Amino acid sequence: MEAIPSLGTRALTNRQAPWDSFDAEAYFKHTYRSLVADDRQVLAAVRDHFAAHFARHPSSDGLRGLDVGAGTNLYPALAMLPWCGSITLFERAISNVRWLRSAVQNYGDSWDAFWEVLCSQPVYRAVTDPRTRLAGAAKVVRGDLFTDLPQGAADIGTMFFVAESLSAARVEYRGAIDHFAAALRPGAPFALAFMEGSRGYDVGDVTFPACEIERSDVLEAFRDYAADGLEVSHIDVPGSQPLRDGYTGVMVALGRIR
Numbered sequence: 001m002e003a004i005p006s007l008g009t010r011a012l013t014n015r016q017a018p019w020d021s022f023d024a025e026a027y028f029k030h031t032y033r034s035l036v037a038d039d040r041q042v043l044a045a046v047r048d049h050f051a052a053h054f055a056r057h058p059s060s061d062g063l064r065g066l067d068v069g070a071g072t073n074l075y076p077a078l079a080m081l082p083w084c085g086s087i088t089l090f091e092r093a094i095s096n097v098r099w100l101r102s103a104v105q106n107y108g109d110s111w112d113a114f115w116e117v118l119c120s121q122p123v124y125r126a127v128t129d130p131r132t133r134l135a136g137a138a139k140v141v142r143g144d145l146f147t148d149l150p151q152g153a154a155d156i157g158t159m160f161f162v163a164e165s166l167s168a169a170r171v172e173y174r175g176a177i178d179h180f181a182a183a184l185r186p187g188a189p190f191a192l193a194f195m196e197g198s199r200g201y202d203v204g205d206v207t208f209p210a211c212e213i214e215r216s217d218v219l220e221a222f223r224d225y226a227a228d229g230l231e232v233s234h235i236d237v238p239g240s241q242p243l244r245d246g247y248t249g250v251m252v253a254l255g256r257i258r
């Protein structure tokens with residue numbers, strides 16, 4: 001097992017990084033104020049995965065959803081909305097927790113474009129008022145995914161741009177997947193998104209660590225957790241306008257827990 005990188009001038013481990021200085025507003029504006037091509041592709045893939053899963057395994061609309069490291073991204077929660085009575089938005093940074101608590105009460109207009117993408121599947125169109133529905137379902141919980149995630153408590157889960165974007169240490173990338181998988185009950189469908197080839201990223205004027213991963217790292221991390229049928233796909237960065245600096249692409253993992 002790889003050792004955690006030693007202390008340096010730059011944060012490398014999850015504990016070293018200044019999460020409470022994560023500039024929620026700057027991240028939201030840079031990343032989610034408008035819907036760009038790679039998020040559109042990610043969202044469409046997740047939409048089709050969840051819709052196909054629940055077509056095969058019908059359920060009530062009272063499931064317990066979980067989005068780990070929610071940041072200022074509401075689209076994973078929106079993607080789980082038709083099936084969920086509650087959705088826990090689990091987040092470490094107090095700045096993001098405050099942003100989420102306010103945003104979920106009546107989410108802003110920019111999320112309508114994301115909801116529209118989801119609505120090409122009828123199960124999403126059947127949710128007549130997603131704003132009110134999310135406000136009723138969302139529970140924002142502050143915590144550390146390495147120590148505070150309840151085990152086996154979620155029926156459906158997402159974790160977007162978190163496992164590889166919280167530390168430079170490969171052992172923590174793997175640990176984040178281990179804890180995410182343990183938080184879901186057997187059979188639960190999941191969707192994760194990853195930055196490929198990222199070595200760190202800036203939010204406002206603060207740099208956060210990342211672990212450089214590729215597709216084989218995602219397959220390897222899920223080997224013990226995913227039921228047959230895990231899909232890990234690659235989404236190319238549109239050449240003209242990369243959304244997030246310093247990465248080579250986005251990967252999406254879609255599956256269900258064994």
Ligand SMILES: C[S@@+](CC[C@H](N)C(=O)[O-])C[C@H]1O[C@@H](n2cnc3c(N)ncnc32)[C@H](O)[C@@H]1O
Binds near residue numbers: 022069072093143145
């Ligand atoms: C790159 S951001 C991704 C945010 C969001 N999921 C998205 O799709 O844009 C990484 C997120 O992981 C959160 N995070 C970092 N370490 C964490 C930990 N130990 N437990 C829970 N969340 C953590 C950060 O606060 C931040 O919101």
